[in-house]
Amino acid sequence: MDGATLFMSVKLIAASAVAVLVFVGAALALGRFFSECASALGRNPEARPSVFPVMIIGFAAIEFLALLAFVIVMIILFVISV
């Protein structure tokens, strides 16, 4: 295996590892987060107007971390070269 192929495979493995690891993390976070929101709404359905913005902001925070990983993957795939 020559250097370029090795570099390409390392790049692909690194990119997919980052993507999958963050996928797992984001899935756990989203599940936890929305289950908490659902139970809060279940206990007190009248709190919906005040829970909703908090829900969106928390969702945005989780999403931001996942998208940061997306940007890292894009950088690994398209910017880094030999």
Add this chain to the structure above:
Amino acid sequence: MAGGSFDPMKQFQLHKLADLNIAGFDLALTNSALHALVGVLVASALLVFATRRLQLLPSRWQALSEWPYEFVHNLAQSNLGDKGKPFVPFLVTLFLFVLLGNLIGLLPYAFTYTSHISVTLTLALISIGVVIGTGFTKHGLGFFKLFLPSGAPLFIAPVIVPIEVVSFLAKPISLAIRLFANMLAGHIMIKVFAFFCTTSGFIAVFPLFGNILIYAFELFVAFLQAYIFTLLVSVYLHDAIDLH
């Protein structure tokens, strides 16, 4: 076979449509700038023409133009209270610009101007500029109290101040990256599924259905991202107005 030439990133390439050089700066009209202009024109045309003959019982166009304003007004009201009134026009402008960017990008062959970090970072920096300006005009140098939560004992200031400063500086970056990466990821996903449709023969029905679902999801994301952008800017404005 189209396989060799398939490139999901091609849709994000910038082209020069008309050259324009002013004092050494390259101000050429690109496809991104053209779509941004279209977005601004659509928003302005909607707001100007639909509110020409105002009626107490709104016509359909008037109702359509009132919707974004009322939506953002309610958002500002719930986050900022009555102090948020002066910021409603700014927030409506942000909301409509981001929303139209996302929606225009969903049309076939159109360019998504919110998928470039140069555009979203500019929007984010303008918003943070407004936040900082508001903070300094309201509180003067007292705005720096933002970095030390009230009630915190003074001896933990060396720890908490750097954290607060970093989290403040991360705000425009997170605003910019969220919007641009969402648009980028969604559009790449649409194009990849469209590519599956062209190569998988008669079972192309399945990726086609997948693509329809993703398209609907992208429509939802277009609204959600515009909403999140406006919501976060109004939350930051609230921090600047009331300190915390």
